[in-house]
Amino acid sequence: MGDIGSARRPNGTNKRPRLEDVAARVGVSTASVSLVLRGVPGPSERTRQRVLKAAAELGYQVDRTASLLASRRTRLLGVMVDIHSPFHAELVEHLHTAAEEVGYDLVLSTLTSTRDEHTAVETLLAFRSEALILLGPTLPADTLAALDRKAPVIAVGRRIADAGLDVVRTADDEGVGRIVDHLVGRGHRAITYVGGGKGVIATDRRRGYHTAMRRHGLGAHIRVLRGDHTEAAGERAARQLLDGAGPPTAVVAFNDQCAIGVLTALSRAGVAVPGEVSVVGYDDDTLSRLSCFNLTTVSQNAREQARHAVAAAVERLDEGRTEPREVVLTPHLVIRGTMAEPAA
Structure with missing residues (x-):
């Protein structure tokens, strides 16, 4: 059997066909x-058809690296991702797909x-x-603006x-508000929120909880536990709830x-769940969909976020758009097995 590396090309030689050969x-x-x-x-269209036919017959393939070097472009989109986040992992998968569709890589x-974040960004640059x-x-807004x-x-x-x-994001406050609305609609009143620490995202989601609880006249039931x-x-947070009176x-x-x-601590x-306590998350990441959790949650629509993010980058790079743009997607509740009416 011959060496795979010595297989002859369609033009009858072992040499990689060049642009000159097609010409x-x-x-x-x-x-x-x-x-x-x-x-x-x-x-002309006739010339195009002849060139494409000759390129196919010769087995010519565009040398992408050489083309990029000649144009001094890399067509690379740098992505900063939290290695611990299942949701970020899902976003990256969709970003790859969206980037490939428009001739970019990540x-x-x-x-x-x-x-x-500083180190991660410097690596991308x-x-x-x-x-x-x-x-x-x-990172602070002024640091991002400098970047x-x-x-x-x-x-x-x-x-x-x-x-x-x-900016491409979902309306986080609205997403948490939809959770509270649904819980209240099913008869819940004592609804506790486990926060996400500091930061804009955590602040927006916590505000959504406060706003929704007050909108339903449940201000006296507001309770926020420290979390991340x-x-x-x-x-x-779940152990703290269990140690208190009246969970x-x-x-x-x-x-x-x-x-x-929370589910793990309650199970132990x-x-x-949900017979005594309903539990709801946020993100609709891959773990939430596992049958062992079957978690009710809020979807941020990772595919759409990725598509809009890549489109924004291409508009800036290839179309010359300079005005900033914000895309705000509407989150939606994904009801699974961890939510039910409160026990009598």
């Missing part, structure tokens, strides 16, 4: 061949317990990312007021990971 086959200039293969207007730079798609950034002067910045998931940046985005925080009939958590922590304590 010689058709009898036109290399410039005309380049225009056809790049889809640029100019050559460079990922992660946030970890020892790697902050070092790899010549043409635009930065930052997932849930916590935008180096490369277009698209902030995903976070409200940024008057920063002159492109981790399962451990949810477990701590609530429903718990709303900052995100799905925190809600899973023998508290039935």
Whole structure:
């Protein structure tokens, strides 16, 4: 059996076909061949068809690296992602798909317990990312605005007021408000919220809880427990509830990971969910959909966020848009098995 690497090409040689070979086959200039293969207007339809046929017969493939070097462009979108977030992982998957559809690729730079946003962003710039798609950034607005002067910045998931940046997010306060509305509609009154710590996203979701509770005349039932985005925080909050007198009939958590922590602690304590306590998360990440959790949650529509983020980057890079744009998507409640009417 012959060596795979020595397989002969359609032109009968082992040599990689070049642009010049296609031009010689058709009898036109290399410039005309380049225009056809790049889809640029100019050559006649007859010439286009002849060039495409010759390229296929010769097995010619565009050398993407050489093309990018020649144009001094990388067509890379830099993405900052929290390595601990299942929701960010899902966003990245959709970002890859959206980027590939428009001829771009991604460079990922992660946030970890020892790697902050400044380091992650500097890595993306070092790899010549043409635009930065930052997932849930916590950097100050003026820092993000300064970054935008180096490369277009698209902030995903976070409200940024008057920063002159492109933003793609869902209405977090509205999302939590929809949870409370639904719980109240099913008869709940004692609804506790487990917060997400500091930051704009956490603040917006907490405000949504307060606003909705007051709108339903339940201000006296407002209770916010300290938490963050981790399962451990949810477990701590649930233990605090169990240690107190008169646990609530429903718990709303900052995100799905925190809600899973609440579920874990309640299960260990023998508290039935949703028979005794309903539990609701936020994000609709991949863990929430597992049958072992079957968590009621709020979807942020990761696919649409990714599509809008890539579109914003392309508009800035390829179409020259300079005015900032904010896209605010409407979240929706995803009802699964952790919510029910309160026990009698």
